[in-house]
Amino acid sequence: MSHGKIREDKTCLNCGHQVEERFCPHCGQENTERRQPFYFLFTHFVEDFTHYDGQFWGTVKNLIFKPGKLTNIYLEGKRQTFVPPVKLYIFVSFITFFMFALFPMVLFNSDSNKGGTLDKAAIIKNIKPADTQKLIDSIKARKNLTKEDSLAIKSLQVLPDSAKIEDFAKILEMDKKIDSNSGFGNYKTRKSYDSAMAKNPSFLDFIQIPIAHKFFELKDNGVKKEEIVTSMVEKSFHNLPKALFIYLPIFAFFLWIFHNKKKWWYFDHGIFTLHYFSFLLLIILLIFLISKLTGLSGFKMINALLYLIMSLLTLYSMGYFFIAHRRVYHSHGLVSLIIGMILFTINFIAFMFLVVGLALISFLMIH
Known part of the structure; x- marks a missing residue:
């Protein structure tokens, strides 16, 4: 219920009808003073x-x-x-x-990791054996395994509950840029990717091409x-x-x-x-x-x-x-x-x- 001060004039400011009580029976507007305190x-x-x-x-x-x-x-x-x-x-x-x-x-965690890395302690605390195995399987499922993938698998396989935080940080490498050898699919550069897409167009190109271009853009900019x-x-x-x-x-x-x-x-x-x-x-x-x-x-x-x-x-x-x-x-x-x-x-x-x-x-x- 509003606490605005009621006008002495019983003529509704909105529609001109007579207001017997607080609200106009014709339009429903409350018959309060036009000017009110700031609060x-x-x-x-x-x-x-x-x-x-x-x-x-x-x-x-x-x-x-x-x-x-x-x-x-x-x-x-x-x-x-x-x-x-x-x-x-x-x-x-x-x-x-x-x-x-x-x-x-x-x-x-900017307090404990001023360099911008992940809060590694929180990651180690929350990771579970089942999640570790899923991560290993997902890495092994890749077509072309890199040196980084092999390192990740070895580190995860020997990762005990009391694992060193620094070892797990090397796997994530969140403070690093996208590797220069990384690519979108089998393509290392935007030029090679565009050339391949021009030769083999797909109905999903409207989704894949913008994503690939953004990937190469971020890679070139060193994000x-x-x-x-x-x-x-x-x-x-x-x-x-x-x-x-x-x-x-x-x-x-x-x-x-x-x-x-x-x-x-x-x-x-x-x-x-x-x-x-x-x-x-x-x-x-x-x-x-x-x-x-x-x-x-x-x-x-x-x-x-x-x-x-x-x-x-x-x-x-x-x-x-x-x-x-x-x-x-x-x-x-x-x-x-x-x-x-x-x-x-x-x-x-x-x-x-x-x-x-x-x-x-x-x-x-x-x-």
Whole structure:
């Protein structure tokens, strides 16, 4: 509820109708004074989204703890009780990515590695035997093994839990430039690559050629591997809101395909999608903030509890879709589960394509 001073004049400034109480019965505008104190700008902003009458917090509570309820209420026509879906998504998206920008992810430990290398201690701590074997297998699968590949395999094969950090750093070499002998496929220079592509064109050239040109450009400019990774992560992060916004109608489209077209309109699926994506953004934000707390606490028990909370939130976010889908679409339990699994799988694959595309775009944007 706004706390702006009510005008003594009962004529609405917007439409000219008589206003008996606080709001105009014709256009809905609040009959408050035109000039307000400066702080009113901030209080008005907060009120618009949080509504001191509890609308916003009631919306968030139901969104998190009662899957599908907001969608059901909105589709029933009760649209003044909670924050509208579009407004909710925009606000949650803004808060989430604002917090990401405020507390950026640290890929490289500048305090312990002033030269710009990776935080090697963190890498050694997190690497697992299964991951090591996967890395060895991926290197062996390459067609042409280089000296660096052989060194990497030998180092990984003898890498014990107490391995020296310096040995693992030599494998990554993130502080070095792209090797002069490195190439794109079997081609060491852009000229040789372009010549080969001209002789053997492919329908994937529109993707491969720009990536290859960017690779050779970075190689010629002497860009370090660390700079490439950092730039890709930063640009991917800035493009993520756009990617999510683009994926909204795609997600709703998949819902539309698997449900009765006469009973459920595309609009209905769009409302479900907005609420579901708003929930996902909130969970991502919570996990992100909790992960920041793990770095502040030196107590193992507290950190273990925080990691447990993050794991539970991750599991809940996976099960949330099935619960919300069952409650909104009122399908039989088994049918709802099957449709939910199919939709979950399709959307996972489609979103992975979107993420890969985002990574490629971010790579092409590196300067």
